[in-house]
Amino acid sequence: MNKQPLSHIGQGYDRKEAQEKVTGQAIYVHDMEVPGMLYAKALLSPKAHAKIVSIDTSKAKALKGVKAVVTGEDAPYTVGLYMVDKKVMAREKVRYQGEIVAAVVAESEAIAEEAVTLIDVAYEDLPIVHNLDEALEAKVLVHEELHTYEHMKGVFFPQKGSNIASWNKTKKGDIKKGFEAADYIFEDEFNVPAVAHVPMETHVTIAQADPYSNKVKIWSSAQSPFAVRQLLAKSLGIAKSDVNVVVPYIGGGFGGKAGVHLEPLASVLSKAVKGRPVKLKMTREEEFNILPTRAGMRARFKTGINKDGKIVAMEVYHDWDSGAYADYGVNVGKTAVYSGAGPYEIPNIELHSRTIYTNKVFSTAYRGFGHLETHWAAERHMDIMAQKLGIDPYELRMKNLLRPGSTTISGELVYPTTGDPIACLDAVKKELGWTGRKTEEEKQREFKTGKVRGKGFAMLQKAPAMPSYTSTSAIMQMDEDGHIKIMIGAVDMGQGANTIMAQVAAEELKIPIENVEVVWNVETDKHPYDWNTVASKYTFMGGNAVRKAAKKMIEQMKEVAGQVLRCHPDELTHGDGYIYHVHQTHRKLSYIDLSMGYSYENGNGIGGPLIAHGTYMASGLSNPDPETGQGRPGLVWTFGAHGIDLEVDVETGDITILKIVSAFDIGKVINKKLVDGQVLGGIVQGIGSALIEGYKFDEDARLLNPYFGDNRIPSAKDIPLEMVPIYIEEPETAQVDGPYGARGIGEHPMISVPSAIGNALYEALGINFTKLPLTPENVALAINESTK
Structure with missing residues (x-):
């Protein structure tokens, strides 16, 4: 048996994927090529606020190698998790400099880039809301139809006829009486600018939309595959089960890859070329211009x-x-x-x-x-x-x-x-x-x-x-050699979630951490659900889910071992890869003997492959x-x-x-x-x-x-x-x-x-x-x- 520390908790293990990453073996969406893949580039608005008078795409469509040119009229979809307010592509007007107005799909990135320059757009300038003070004056509205937008009611509070997307409040005690009782009153004002996330890997998505059904497959550098599935399905008006999101290695996120971003547009572009996969990736300049910031x-x-x-x-x-x-x-x-x-x-x-x-x-x-x-x-x-x-x-x-x-x-x-x-x-x-x-x-x-x-x-x-309904889950399986594979729905984007989950599983099962692997690529069709990889919550929530899965696997082994050793499962304990009797420690069975079910000498078998699951919900929230x-x-x-x-x-x-x-x-x-x-x-x-x-x-x-x-x-x-x-x-x-x-x-x-x-x-x-x-x-x- 391999020697292991008394506890895996607190140990400074290297990240599980470290060798793959430092040797260049790790595959990111940027590296991926899918058979039949085409390439997309986007045309960005030079205006911060303007009506779109006309879009002439004829020259771009005529360029050799161009497969499709798409505008907002071809993508009448709106997206949003908490406030459904963003168009997949600008329609009727643009609201910021950098908003996507049109996109080209071509045989190569170079052709797509050239084609984008051939699109002619006529704009009619609108008054610009530059800052908070102008926004609060509401002389110009960024969203005239704000009061009609779908949003999470009772949680967010859009103000009709204003530029206030939500007005949230806290009131505790009586501030009037509090100020009257104060010896001094001090007032200050502070400001911070918008800031870019700057992950090492820019946003990138490959989408393949089946032309004969609603099925869409997405490969994306996303933090939250299940959120992408949910939001993409909602925005396109299809079933969640028709969307499969795959997230391989991801080169950082910092929140900028939470929610949904390029995935709906890439799906529309794939549909426009009869289901061929389309890759849409951002340059660093586009990352600054198109994609969201910290407010x-x-x-x-x-x-x-x-x-x-x-x-x-x-x-x-x-x-x-x-x-x-x-x-x-x-x-x-x-x-x-x-x-x-x-x-x-x-x-x-x-x-x-x-x-x-x-x-x-x-x-x-x-x-x-x-x-x-x-x-x-x-x-x-x-x-x-x-x-x-x-x-x-x-x-x-x-x-x-x-x-x-x-x-x-x-x-x-x-x-x-x-x-x-x-x-x-x-x-x-x-x-x-x-x-x-x-x-x-x-x-x-x-x-x-x-x-x-x-x-x-x-x-x-x-x-x-x-939200109060936030939950996560884990599936654990033991291979024939006693090694453990864990599937989770969270994305390890550098924070070390997979290594931490391996430590938790190794601790509960009392086996070497080398015997535990967390399956890397997250795929919504195969992996168990996780709400979002955000909020510094995964060690807490995912750790509990993995612990529960491990405890259930131990219970499964004890149930079978109890029958073989002719004792009650409560009389058994575990450690060093064995289930054994608490007092008569020589009476034991190895995890390997139980991994696929136990076989008696006469050929009879009991049990079966060891598979367990664990879930955790954020209980008590309001x-x-x-x-x-x-x-x-x-x-x-x-x-x-x-x-x-x-x-x-x-x-x-x-x-x-x-x-x-x-x-x-x-x-x-x-x-x-x-x-x-x-x-x-x-x-x-x-x-x-x-x-x-x-x-x-x-x-x-x-x-x-x-x-x-x-x-x-x-x-x-x-x-x-x-x-x-x-x-x-x-x-x-x-x-x-x-x-x-x-x-x-x-x-x-x-x-x-x-x-x-x-x-x-x-x-x-x-x-x-x-x-x-x-x-x-x-x-x-x-x-x-x-x-x-």
């Missing part, structure tokens, strides 16, 4: 607070610039009603979260799902209040942090099992060496040297944003009340804190992050190597949002930086000199029933990284920054302004 956002905080630093009332407006469409964006906005004020006890609060249409590229899910944006505002606001009150920002947070007996802004009671934000803050304070604010004299002395240092910290929290936002929308909370030590060059505005400390109440670390990867990668991604990234638009709402040259992401030189992750593990008290006490950690590391940097910048410079990104130019200009 821009403006937050306004008004807080009533007492002299001792206790918050008594708060009014918040989070306004999300969702761009031209709000399908997924409304759900991002909804998260603010239970998480948009940070992990604090606020007895009286009124919070408004409005998802708003403008004529810019549309928004969707992005790692952190709105929390980086809301926490940028909430945690900067906390620091600014501490400055004005003359209170240490650590002490101000300690006075107001959630603790057992507190209630969240959505009315959820905090138990000892919910998590511990105080422990996270204390761990960060200790490692960061925070002793209080520097004096003005110390700041001035540093300033004269040309380099100033500052420390700061920020809290974070997040629970999965998902939608927030439409008027008050009260309810239980969060399945399991993960709290955390970041601390930053940075240096600023006062001449150039360049920021060097010397050290970042990040603590998370994770419950239990399943695989430290993978958790470290998530945390360190998330931190760097958060630094990108803080210092570098952000969309820029001109007066015609055209995207000015659709290239890495002007819209770059962090590189090696942007990585902090020191990163210290801290994991607080209390599995015996971890909330609900996560596997071995584990909580989600996938999205959390990038939340509040910008806030902590902003707070450290104040400590270094005495300047409060309220807008991202904190580029050298923006920092240098602020320094120059402050010294006038």
